Amino acid sequence: MSRKAVATLALLAAQYAAAAPPPPGDPARGAAIYDRCAACHALAYNRTGPKHCGLFGRRAGSAPDFEYSPAMAKAKFKWNAETLDRFLENPTRTVPGTTMGYAGIPDPRERADLIAWLRVATADPAECRR
Numbered sequence: 679m680s681r682k683a684v685a686t687l688a689l690l691a692a693q694y695a696a697a698a699p700p701p702p703g704d705p706a707r708g709a710a711i712y713d714r715c716a717a718c719h720a721l722a723y724n725r726t727g728p729k730h731c732g733l734f735g736r737r738a739g740s741a742p743d744f745e746y747s748p749a750m751a752k753a754k755f756k757w758n759a760e761t762l763d764r765f766l767e768n769p770t771r772t773v774p775g776t777t778m779g780y781a782g783i784p785d786p787r788e789r790a791d792l793i794a795w796l797r798v799a800t801a802d803p804a805e806c807r808r
């Protein structure tokens with residue numbers, strides 16, 4: 679193979695790596711990371727923060743009977759892996775004015791693990807029937 683062909687292949691591989699989605703998270707590791715959230719959140723009921731059951735597909739700021747900040751209440755997006763990833767990286771930058779007093783999770787791997795766990799746990803009938 680010519681030098682040029684090798685260089686082209688290397689470039690393509692680098693571009694592919696940059697564009698590839700992050701590897702799927704590990705829900706077992708995510709369960710342990712949720713301990714950081716459990717100071718304020720529960721799956722099945724509102725505490726300092728809103729309940730997380732039913733999170734995926736729910737509009738931001740719309741859990742029944744929870745008093746949100748005006749910023750979260752008027753947010754127009756829905757929760758999915760992408761919006762959660764952005765919010766959890768830096769809550770106050772993503773939703774300026776949010777009252778979620780948490781600095782965020784800077785490590786993308788940890789966010790992926792947590793989101794993988796949330797996807798399962800927030801739809802778990804045993805936890806979320808109430």
Ligand code: HEC
Nearest residue numbers: 714715718726727728738739746747750776777778779780
């Ligand atoms: C210090 C308390 C606290 C901690 C710790 C905390 N949160 Fe929150 N969270 C809140 C509060 C309060 C709100 C409501 C924010 C608002 O109304 O602006 C909230 C809102 C949210 C929302 C929006 C839910 C909705 O119904 O729109 C998500 C998602 C969320 N938190 C996830 C997490 C996750 C995941 C963690 C752990 C990494 C976490 N939070 C840690 C207090 C906390």
